[in-house]
Amino acid sequence: MDALRQYFPFLIPVAVLEVGLMVGALVHLLRRMKTRNLNVGAWAVIIVVFEIIGPVLYFLIGREED
Amino acid sequence: MNSFLVFTAKELREQLKTFKGVVVLVVLLIFGMTSPLLAKLTPEILKLAGAGVKIQIPTPTYIDAYAQFFKNIGQMVMIVVILVFSGGVVSETSKGTAQMMLTKRLSRSSFILSKFLSDACVWTISYAASAGLCICYTVYLFPTGNPAHLFLSLFCMWLFGIMTIAVSLLTSTVFNNYALSAVGAFCLWGLISLISSIPKITDYAPSALGGDNMGLISGSIAPAALRVPILTGVLISALLLLAACLLFRRREL
Amino acid sequence: MPVLEIKGLTKRYGSTNAVDGLNLTVEKGSVFGFLGLNGAGKTTTIRMVTGLANPTGGEISVFGDRVRFGSAASNRHIGFLPDVPEFYGFMRPKEYLTLCGKLCGMNSAQIARRDEELLSLVGLADVRRKIGGFSRGMRQRLGIAQALMHEPELLILDEPTSALDPVGRKEILDIISTLKGRVTVLFSTHILSDVQRVCDTIGILHHGRLALCGSLDEIEKRYAGRSVRLEMPVPERMQELKDRLSELPFVRGIREEGPTQLILSCSDISGLDYAICPLFARMNLPLLHFERMESNLEDVFIEVIKGE
Numbered sequence: 001m002d003a004l005r006q007y008f009p010f011l012i013p014v015a016v017l018e019v020g021l022m023v024g025a026l027v028h029l030l031r032r033m034k035t036r037n038l039n040v041g042a043w044a045v046i047i048v049v050f051e052i053i054g055p056v057l058y059f060l061i062g063r064e065e066d
Numbered sequence: 067m068n069s070f071l072v073f074t075a076k077e078l079r080e081q082l083k084t085f086k087g088v089v090v091l092v093v094l095l096i097f098g099m100t101s102p103l104l105a106k107l108t109p110e111i112l113k114l115a116g117a118g119v120k121i122q123i124p125t126p127t128y129i130d131a132y133a134q135f136f137k138n139i140g141q142m143v144m145i146v147v148i149l150v151f152s153g154g155v156v157s158e159t160s161k162g163t164a165q166m167m168l169t170k171r172l173s174r175s176s177f178i179l180s181k182f183l184s185d186a187c188v189w190t191i192s193y194a195a196s197a198g199l200c201i202c203y204t205v206y207l208f209p210t211g212n213p214a215h216l217f218l219s220l221f222c223m224w225l226f227g228i229m230t231i232a233v234s235l236l237t238s239t240v241f242n243n244y245a246l247s248a249v250g251a252f253c254l255w256g257l258i259s260l261i262s263s264i265p266k267i268t269d270y271a272p273s274a275l276g277g278d279n280m281g282l283i284s285g286s287i288a289p290a291a292l293r294v295p296i297l298t299g300v301l302i303s304a305l306l307l308l309a310a311c312l313l314f315r316r317r318e319l
Numbered sequence: 320m321p322v323l324e325i326k327g328l329t330k331r332y333g334s335t336n337a338v339d340g341l342n343l344t345v346e347k348g349s350v351f352g353f354l355g356l357n358g359a360g361k362t363t364t365i366r367m368v369t370g371l372a373n374p375t376g377g378e379i380s381v382f383g384d385r386v387r388f389g390s391a392a393s394n395r396h397i398g399f400l401p402d403v404p405e406f407y408g409f410m411r412p413k414e415y416l417t418l419c420g421k422l423c424g425m426n427s428a429q430i431a432r433r434d435e436e437l438l439s440l441v442g443l444a445d446v447r448r449k450i451g452g453f454s455r456g457m458r459q460r461l462g463i464a465q466a467l468m469h470e471p472e473l474l475i476l477d478e479p480t481s482a483l484d485p486v487g488r489k490e491i492l493d494i495i496s497t498l499k500g501r502v503t504v505l506f507s508t509h510i511l512s513d514v515q516r517v518c519d520t521i522g523i524l525h526h527g528r529l530a531l532c533g534s535l536d537e538i539e540k541r542y543a544g545r546s547v548r549l550e551m552p553v554p555e556r557m558q559e560l561k562d563r564l565s566e567l568p569f570v571r572g573i574r575e576e577g578p579t580q581l582i583l584s585c586s587d588i589s590g591l592d593y594a595i596c597p598l599f600a601r602m603n604l605p606l607l608h609f610e611r612m613e614s615n616l617e618d619v620f621i622e623v624i625k626g627e
Contacts, residue, residue, distance in 0.1 A: 007107060010203065014099045021092050028085075052093060059085045060149055061244070065408035065451045072421040076407075083409040162405035166465070169369045169399040170422040173391050315389040319371045 018051055025055035034064040070176040073167070077184035086150050091192040093146050097138040098196030102131035102203040128208040129284060132216075135200045136279040139193075139223055144230050144255070144276075147189065152234035152251040153244045154181045155314070160242055165319050175311040178239060182307055185231045193224055218289050219282040225299045226276035230255060232306035239314045258302070272299035320383055322347050322396075322473050322503045323368065328377035330363050330527075337363045339527035341377070345473075345505055345520075350495065352518030352535075353507040354620065360527040361507040362402060365477050369399050381473060395423070398471035398502075402478040404462035408451025412443050412461050415450060416468055423469035437464040441494060456487035463494055467502075474498065476506045480513050492516050511616045521616075523623050531623045535616075542619045546584045547591060550608035551599075554578040560604065567594055572625060582612070584622055 025047045029035065035043050043062045047054045081087030108130075109123040155178065158164035168174060197220050213219075237250035262271030274295040281287030323345040330338040338360040345351045355361045366372035368379055370386055370393065379386040384393040406415055413434050420430035438444040441460035450461065459479060466474055476495070480488040488510075495504060495517045508514060514521055515535070522532040531538065551560060557578065564570055569587035576582055585591050588611065599606045 007103065010099070010103055010207075014096060014103070017092055017096050017099075021089075024085075052096060056089050056093060056146060056149070059089050060153065063085070068424060069422045072418065076418055080407065080409065162401065162403060163407055165371055165401060166399075166405060167422065168391060169371065169394050169397065170419055170469075171391050171395055171424060172422050174389055316373075317389075318373055319366075 021052065021055045022047055025058045028063065029058065032064060035062050036064055037061055069170075069172045070180055073172055073176060073180040074183050077180050078187060081184060081188050086153075087188040087192075090146065090150055090188055091195065094139075094143060094192040094196035095199060097135070097143060098199035099203055101135035101138055101200055102207050105130035105134045106207045126208070128204050128211040128213060129280070131200070131204040131208060132213060132219075132283050133280050135197075136219075136223060136276075139196075140226070140276040140279075144227070147227060147230050148234050148251045148255065149248055151185045151231050152238050152248045154185060154235060155238040155310075156241055156244050156247045159239075159317075159319055160244075168319065174315045178235065178307070178311050178314050181238075182231065182235055182310075185235065186228055189227050189231060190224065193227060213283045214285040215282040215289050218292065219279040222275040222282070222292060222296065222299075223279055225296060225303075226272070229258075229272055229275070229299050229303045229306070232303040232310075233258070236306045236310045236313075239310045239317070270294045270298055272302055275299050320347075321345060322382060323505065324378075324380045325364070325368070326378045328364065328367060328379060329375045330360070330367060330372065331375040336375075336527050338367070338374075341524070341527060341529055343522060343529055343532070345503060347472075347503055348500060349520045350499055350504045350506065350518045352514035352521040353505055353524065354509065354511070354514060354521055355507070355524035356509060356624065359524045361524055362477055363527075364524070365399075365475055365505075365507060368475065369394060369397060395469075396472050398466035398469065398474045400459075400462040400466045400474075400476045400479055402481070404458055404465075406450040406453075406458065406461065408449060410450055411448070412438060412446055412450060412464075415461065416465060419465045419468045425469060433468055433470075437467055440464065440467075440497070442490070456483055456490065459483060459487065459491060460494070463491065467498075472503060474502050474504045476504065478508055479506065480508060480510060488513065511620060515616055523620060525624050531619070538619060539616070542622070545586075545588055545622075546582055546612045546618050547588070548576070548580060548582055548608065548610045548612050549595070549606065550580050551604055552579050552607055553604060556602075556604060557581075560602065563598060563602065567591070567598075572622060579607075582618075584618055 026044065029040060029043055029047065033040055038046075043058050046062075047058050050057075078087075105126045109126060112123060155164070164177065168177060201216070233254050234247075234251045237254060238247045241247040241250055259273050262268060262273030268274070269291070272295050274292060278287050278292060278295075282289065282292070321344045323343070325341055325343040328338055328341040329336060341360070341364060353361055353364075363372060367374045367388075368381070368386060370388055370390055373388040381393045382396045384396070386393045410418070416434050416437060417430055420433060425433070435444070441464045443457065443461060443464070446457070450458070453461065463476070463479070466476070479491050479495075483491065492513055495506065498504060499517070506518065518535055520532075520534050521538065523530045551557065557575070561573055561581070564573055564581070564583065567590075569585050569590045570583055571586055572584040574582045583591065595606070595609065
């Protein structure tokens with residue numbers, strides 16, 4: 001575990017990007033409450049559960065135009 | 067020429083505003099950092115998981131870091147690239163925004179080439195940032211060792227990405243819905259790999275651009291061996307673009 | 320030189336001809352109402368004029384420039400509003416107009432001037448919202464603005480009012496009225512009152528062919544006094560009367576208006592004048608009202624289409 005801890009500084013930017021992508025997608029979704037292909041709830045679950053792929057899919061096929 | 071640049075500027079803004087470009091950038095940045103990290107941490111994680119059991123794991127080196135990077139870019143990132151860019155033309159033609167632009171003084175070829183240029187810009191910037199991060203992380207995590215032909219290897223993967231974009235753009239002009247375009251792009255991309263694996267063709271085929279990267283870095287493949295694949299990669303990308311332009315000109319909108 | 324000249328234009332989809340040897344000329348300065356039922360070939364014709372669709376045969380020229388499919392060259396004369404204009408939702412109206420202006424090769428001073436003029440013309444000057452949040456009416460108005468951006472000599476509007484509410488329709492028609500005399504307008508629609516409000520020339524498209532074409536005044540004159548309204552107060556015998564009337568050789572159409580009124584359209588109106596009283600007498604029916612009507616466009620339209 002100690003061995004892993006020393007790499008935390010390297011993991012932080014990765015975590016920031018992943019969480020940022022997820023939060024960005026969620027905020028985008030919740031501010032509009034409109035989606036394509038699936039309903040809002042389903043997309044929210046997909047965004048949170050599937051790291052990276054979830055938000056990416058949301059932005060590609062779930063996002064409703066403003 | 068002017069309308070081409072104007073439309074390219076619009077494309078780049080759209081990539082930013084509709085998060086398509088942002089998605090590509092973020093995904094690439096993540097893989098740029100996680101690849102060397104994963105190479106470094108895998109033995110530690112295995113040790114943790116199999117506590118008490120003695121497993122023999124060779125100490126990872128920079129080779130593993132780059133191997134992870136090229137594997138991720140060549141598979142995961144290419145899938146994202148196809149998913150993102152195979153919607154470029156079809157989203158506009160099926161919705162009707164393209165018709166509004168093409169009844170101005172924007173030629174159909176400019177429309178396609180603008181899309182390609184902006185896609186290529188997004189890819190180049192994201193890939194450069196990702197590769198830069200990967201190199202920094204690798205140099206820090208694995209201070210020893212000196213990869214051979216690193217930049218040629220990176221360039222080959224970049225060109226492979228450009229070819230993937232050209233594939234996505236072609237299917238995007240041919241089909242009239244996004245799902246077909248994306249599936250079509252995967253098929254065409256697979257077809258190019260399949261043809262590349264035919265023994266007599268392998269040495270000249272562009273798939274080497276996304277497959278021989280580690281050989282270059284470890285020194286087992288000479289740079290000269292990539293000369294023809296680079297040439298065919300450029301040629302095939304150009305032909306795909308030409309086909310996209312010609313088909314788009316003959317397409318009723 | 321005519322603004323728009325279409326010769327023998329044909330468009331075939333499978334075995335049907337959507338447009339079938341269409342000949343059409345639009346003169347400079349006119350507001351041309353391009354009429355037809357849904358599916359008559361109006362949109363297909365317009366798509367061929369703007370180079371979006373490939374004609375099976377025939378020729379189109381705009382200000383003498385031959386229109387070539389897939390090329391945008393002849394579009395420099397044209398401002399085009401499709402039936403459902405689609406915009407980039409992430410842009411604001413001014414941004415979109417600026418993009419259009421740049422694509423048309425205008426310089427930034429011209430663009431700034433036109434942006435302001437047009438946004439106030441279509442009543443979007445104070446709108447700061449993104450286009451994605453626009454209503455149908457706002458989109459249509461922005462559509463007109465983008466079509467006018469480069470001061471085109473020919474404005475083509477495809478069903479600009481069809482999907483709008485009465486207020487939205489009036490706004491669009493008012494905008495078209497203000498353009499009268501400055502720009503040649505080709506305006507497709509199936510709403511006849513719109514045509515009567517703004518057009519001076521009409522062409523009726525039916526089954527891909529021009530069934531009638533000419534100035535609105537002339538056509539109304541030509542068809543005037545060919546319809547008759549009559550009133551007969553016995554509803555039970557209305558059907559019998561209709562049957563007998565339709566046997567007359569010069570009666571071309573019968574339409575009921577309420578239980579006791581009929582509108583007849585005739586090819587020979589004086590024949591009816593002589594025949595009507597003897598007919599009523601033979602049937603022993605009272606005739607309460609007999610009136611020659613000013614022809615309206617609706618009757619003309621229906622007659623032309625039925626006459627095919």
